[in-house]
Amino acid sequence: MKAFRNFLICIVILAIAFAAGFFYWAKQPIIPSGRSPIEFAIKPGSSVKSSAQQIADAGVPVNPTLLEVLARATAKSAKLKAGNYELKPGTTPLGLINQLVRGEFAQEALAIIEGWTFKQMREAIAQHPALKHDTVNLSDKELLAKITADFSMPEGLFFPDTYLFAKNSSELQIYKQAHAALLKRLNEAWARRDPSLPYKKPYEALIMASIVEKETGQKSERDMIAGVFVNRLKKGMLLQTDPTVIYGMGDKFKGNIRRRDLETDTPYNTYTRVGLPPTPIALPSAASLEAALNPAQTDALYFVARGDGTSAFSSNLADHNRAVDKYQR
Template sequence: MIKKLALIVLFLSLAAAGAAYWGFTQIEDYVNDDIAIQERTLVTVPEGANYHSLTRQLVSDGVIEPSQWARWAAKTHPELTRLKAGTFEVEPGMTLAGLFALIREGKEHQFAITFVEGSTFKEWRDQLAETDNLKHETAGLTEAQIAKKLGLDNEKLEGLLLPETYHYVAGESDLSILKRASRQLQASLNQAWESRDQSLPIDSPYELLTLASIIEKETAVDKERTKVASVFVNRLNKGMRLQTDPTVIYGMGDNYDGNIRKKDLRTPTPYNTYVIFGLPPTPIAMPGKASILAAAQPSDTPYFYFVADGLGGHTFSKTLAEHNRAVRQYLKVLRSQ
């Protein structure tokens, strides 16, 4: 009888051990099998989420398959319960363990927003307003109010933010991005100002920035920037008006319809360099690093004029007669296209 009981106990023990081992292997398969997605997917872990609420969310979103072993996985793998809130990018082929490791380590997905050289602050605001996953803290603020929050005394932010690609995590504020853009602009401007040509007819870093913004609007050809800068510096030294169309366009504001007419060149605005002498009162766009450096270190040239050549670049001239010939050649190229 005792022997029979011993055999029964042994059998039950082996059965229990077998069942436990089978259950353990099922949990391990659940944790280490590939998740259900076929393409990169963003997963947002809310503040206060726990393992069970998150797995339910992942099943609902189709990221993982439902499983009776989900609740047991947290017991055999307690590391799965250590979560950090945020938005994470999940890739096909990732396991549940890998997904939770990504979340546990707080490796949030980095979104990106790119501001192009030569854009205006109005365009930046429009772009930020249309960007998802950002907290829009500046939406109801004026430009001057935003400047104050950036620690700037300027009424206008034109030119005071560096056009670059900025990365951010979900829930970051637009103001945070603008602060970074402001700091980077200031760093680039300070560097350029310290290394500037000491003979420049420029009295302050802000004037240098204003000149850089004009250069930015006049050419996108890197090798031309310092040459364009030299034309404007030569004109300033000579006491000539800068006579640059982008300043006229900026001064026209919403009245600009894509065309500049002769009357526009004659209409006074604080920015119309066909009317005023010297630089306009503020930058007219956001210059990039290359244009800021070109303004600080222009080429030494005899040029006072330039005009588009119709081929993507410009023709530079020393005299008005040469310039007029270049203009006629440009018009001839346009007519032939």
């Protein structure tokens, strides 16, 4: 009887020692600081045992059996999410389990630049090595149909920003995220718009914002540029903005705009057609959206580049011609 009691005591002591050692292990870094992160993936439908083995097979220096036991002991074995992950230095086994439960996937980044055309955006997305390229064979209209049914042309419908995504995410995810961001910004700016503006709907403001985006790199002048174009719209004047002509030329534009280009009519030639072009001509920034919907209160109808990144504004043609002579001739 005494021997059996001593045996039970030994079992309890060993169990306590194992538990203490196990939870000590669970809180120690898997890879020390200063080492490179390790990428791994868990396939959809994997059991906790299979998940632990996949992690170990990817090169993570962790005992898969102990990792499985830890997931079960913490009641998280049924909560692990499949996907692509990155184990960062200093992460403990317990931290790894929590990472899998929260679905903290390996993050990649893609920058969409303000002023880009939709063509440039598509090229950047198609060239990103961490995306699943599942839209490259779609035409622009086919791609747009998978994103929204509210528009017929994709130009200008995506917000320029840096987007984070899990490795091997669908390209479509980026397009949908950028489109949703654009609509949110546009609708917020539309709600704060100057009520005297000549736009009938938010899409017209988006077109104007894209023109403002391409006309100046100076954020401080965007509201003045917008003010000039709004004044021209109100008076029924031609907008006469080179970026729209260039956009309408497409691949024919070789870096220089000539007089005959200004005289050749296209839907985007604002030297031959009154009003806004039929679509945006680029991806407008938040600053350009704000300028288009809250332009400067000015009587200016003309502007000309000074050559230093700023513009000279004039309210009549005589003053404008003098500015052109001064800064460009």
